[in-house]
Each structure stands twice: as C-alpha cells, then as structure tokens.
Amino acid sequence: MLCPVCKTDMIDLEHDKIELDYCVKCKGVWFDSNELELLFEKMNLKNCSLSISDLINKIDEKIPENKHKCPLCKKTMGKIKIGDSSQTVIDICINGDGLWFDGGELIQLIKHASQDIQQESNAEQQVINFLGEVFRI
Ligand SMILES: [Zn+2]
Numbered sequence: 001m002l003c004p005v006c007k008t009d010m011i012d013l014e015h016d017k018i019e020l021d022y023c024v025k026c027k028g029v030w031f032d033s034n035e036l037e038l039l040f041e042k043m044n045l046k047n048c049s050l051s052i053s054d055l056i057n058k059i060d061e062k063i064p065e066n067k068h069k070c071p072l073c074k075k076t077m078g079k080i081k082i083g084d085s086s087q088t089v090i091d092i093c094i095n096g097d098g099l100w101f102d103g104g105e106l107i108q109l110i111k112h113a114s115q116d117i118q119q120e121s122n123a124e125q126q127v128i129n130f131l132g133e134v135f136r137i
Pocket of ligand 1: 070071072073074075093094095096097098
C-alpha cells in the first residue's frame with residue numbers, strides 16, 4: 001500500500017496482534033477500520049460509542065488542511081478533529097476504510113495524550129495510547 005502523502009511503499013507494523021501500515025519516510029500511520037475494531041474489542045470497548053461511521057459523521061468540511069486520498073479506495077478523505085485537549089486533525093476515508101495520521105500529528109497527539117493521563121479513558125484515548133505504545137514515544 002502506498003503512503004497517501006508521499007507515495008512511498010508503507011511497511012506493516014504489528015503490535016499486540018494489531019497491524020498498522022507505517023510510512024518510514026513521512027512517519028504517517030494508516031489504521032485500517034478492521035484493525036480499529038479489533039483494538040476496541042481487545043480493550044473491551046465493544047459497546048463504546050466510537051465507530052468508523054460515527055467518526056465519518058464528524059467530518060468537518062471547513063478544516064483548511066491539504067486533503068489526501070484514501071490508499072484503498074482512492075477517494076478524497078475527510079478531516080476530523082480528535083482528542084480532548086489537543087485539536088489534532090486526522091484524515092478518515094469517507095467509505096470507512098480507515099484512518100490516516102500524519103507523522104507530525106501522531107507525535108503531537110500522543111504527547112498531549114500522555115499529559116492528560118488522569119482523564120477518564122475513552123475510545124479515542126485508547127487509540128492514542130495504543131499508538132503511543134507502538135511508537136514508544
Ligand atoms: Zn477508502
């Protein structure tokens with residue numbers, strides 16, 4: 001699969017049986033929607049309110065960042081804001097294929113998340129924590 005930003009062939013990263021696609025050049029990460037579900041299942045967040053379709057509903061057309069194309073279906077992805085304190089913007093496939101975290105966004109998100117550790121964990125937070133573990137930031 002090619003990185004949606006720099007078109008480099010991404011590598012598979014596996015952590016705790018969950019696979020991610022990682023771009024070694026721009027440090028971006030692709031989170032397949034199946035892997036996201038697997039992660040929630042693992043963390044017993046099965047009944048949590050966060051799903052890919054909920055996230056798609058959060059797409060904000062007014063976010064002025066550069067748009068990227070989904071590496072799977074090639075449609076232009078939407079932008080959503082995630083995290084409580086950090087206003088981090090990530091990309092999401094409008095067909096629900098998955099999520100894209102830009103390299104810089106990811107590090108920023110994980111750093112912010114580790115500062116808010118006393119906050120009640122929600123599903124978004126779990127994803128961020130997981131990514132923090134993967135990259136050991
Ligand atoms: Zn797609």
